Amino acid sequence: MAAFGTVFMPEMAISQFDGNRWSDAEVVSSDSIQMHPGSHVLHYSSTCFEGLKAFRHADGSIQIFRMDKNIARFAQSSRLLAMPEIDEAATEKMILDIVARFASDVPEPPGSMYVRPTHVGTEPAIGKAAAPTATSLQYILLSPVGDYFSGGDTTLRLLLEEDGARCAAHMGMIKSGGNYASALNPIMRAKQEVQADQVLFCPDGDVQETGAANFLLIDGDEVITKALDESFLHGVTRDSILTLARDMGMKVSERQLTVDELLERAAKPGCEAALSGTAAVLTPVGTLIHKGQEFKVGNGGVGETTVKLRQALNAIQWGQAEDKHGWLTKV
Numbered sequence: 109m110a111a112f113g114t115v116f117m118p119e120m121a122i123s124q125f126d127g128n129r130w131s132d133a134e135v136v137s138s139d140s141i142q143m144h145p146g147s148h149v150l151h152y153s154s155t156c157f158e159g160l161k162a163f164r165h166a167d168g169s170i171q172i173f174r175m176d177k178n179i180a181r182f183a184q185s186s187r188l189l190a191m192p193e194i195d196e197a198a199t200e201k202m203i204l205d206i207v208a209r210f211a212s213d214v215p216e217p218p219g220s221m222y223v224r225p226t227h228v229g230t231e232p233a234i235g236k237a238a239a240p241t242a243t244s245l246q247y248i249l250l251s252p253v254g255d256y257f258s259g260g261d262t263t264l265r266l267l268l269e270e271d272g273a274r275c276a277a278h279m280g281m282i283k284s285g286g287n288y289a290s291a292l293n294p295i296m297r298a299k300q301e302v303q304a305d306q307v308l309f310c311p312d313g314d315v316q317e318t319g320a321a322n323f324l325l326i327d328g329d330e331v332i333t334k335a336l337d338e339s340f341l342h343g344v345t346r347d348s349i350l351t352l353a354r355d356m357g358m359k360v361s362e363r364q365l366t367v368d369e370l371l372e373r374a375a376k377p378g379c380e381a382a383l384s385g386t387a388a389v390l391t392p393v394g395t396l397i398h399k400g401q402e403f404k405v406g407n408g409g410v411g412e413t414t415v416k417l418r419q420a421l422n423a424i425q426w427g428q429a430e431d432k433h434g435w436l437t438k439v
């Protein structure tokens with residue numbers, strides 16, 4: 109099977125901001141975009157994106173998961189990067205229209221259509237290192253994706269990184285390109301030196317998140333995860349899993365988690381840890397690596413509660429359980 113995010117639908121929705129207004133959305137080939145080499149994004153990283161999924165239900169309908177929350181975050185990222193304000197209603201219509209156009213290509217569960225809204229600064233002005241782009245481009249790419257869990261019941265190995273940070277502290281809640289590039293060298297080093305799958309960034313002992321997913325510790329009937337602040341990405345999956353955990357009667361603690369507490373709790377039998385994200389859904393973590401030492405989380409295997417929460421989320425996404433919180437939008 110092709111790697112996640114490498115297959116694209118042949119067309120995408122696109123709209124330009126000319127400094128005053130957004131153009132009417134068009135559907136164009138997704139092969140290429142034309143942009144001046146001096147475009148603001150290519151020099152000063154004025155860019156942000158979103159990731160959400162559309163699912164095929166048994167009745168044949170196509171349903172998008174938590175679109176409103178993703179669009180709100182897209183608008184917030186644009187604002188925090190001093191990019192042109194997006195028109196949320198227009199973006200929503202672009203998403204709905206392009207997904208409807210490729211409705212017959214939306215895979216059956218456990219597959220889905222991954223939706224990638226993207227916003228980039230296009231003003232050709234390399235003198236604007238300290239000034240915002242006046243113009244921008246927004247497009248909605250579609251990529252059909254398969255089952256992320258076809259790997260079976262493997263668990264992830266995470267390196268706890270206390271010295272470096274994933275990105276600048278004030279950039280954490282912005283879903284923006286430069287943040288991923290800034291995390292790459294530590295991640296590649298961790299893969300090479302300790303065969304870690306991901307780095308769990310814990311600046312000064314504060315357990316934050318990995319390069320592209322949030323971190324949850326599950327200890328008995330309690331879920332513990334960092335409380336929202338501007339230092340990390342506010343995952344829609346994180347929010348959904350916490351809501352489902354509360355629905356199941358679990359205790360949800362959004363608070364600071366230190367590396368010391370994490371290692372102490374993880375050693376207890378029955379303790380679980382997981383990464384949450386739109387692509388990963390909820391992926392079990394089996395091993396934590398800290399200062400050259402390896403620590404199993406619980407027994408190091410796939411946790412029962414992790415599976416239960418993932419199944420509860422998938423059941424709503426796939427139309428097999430009631431959508432009590434109104435998370436789905438029919439295309």
Ligand SMILES: *Cc1c(COP(=O)(O)O)cnc(C)c1O
Nearest residue numbers: 320321322341343344345385386
């Ligand atoms: C996208 C992302 C997440 C997960 O967010 P979801 O809305 O759950 O997909 C977490 N951390 C980072 C850094 C991300 O980019």
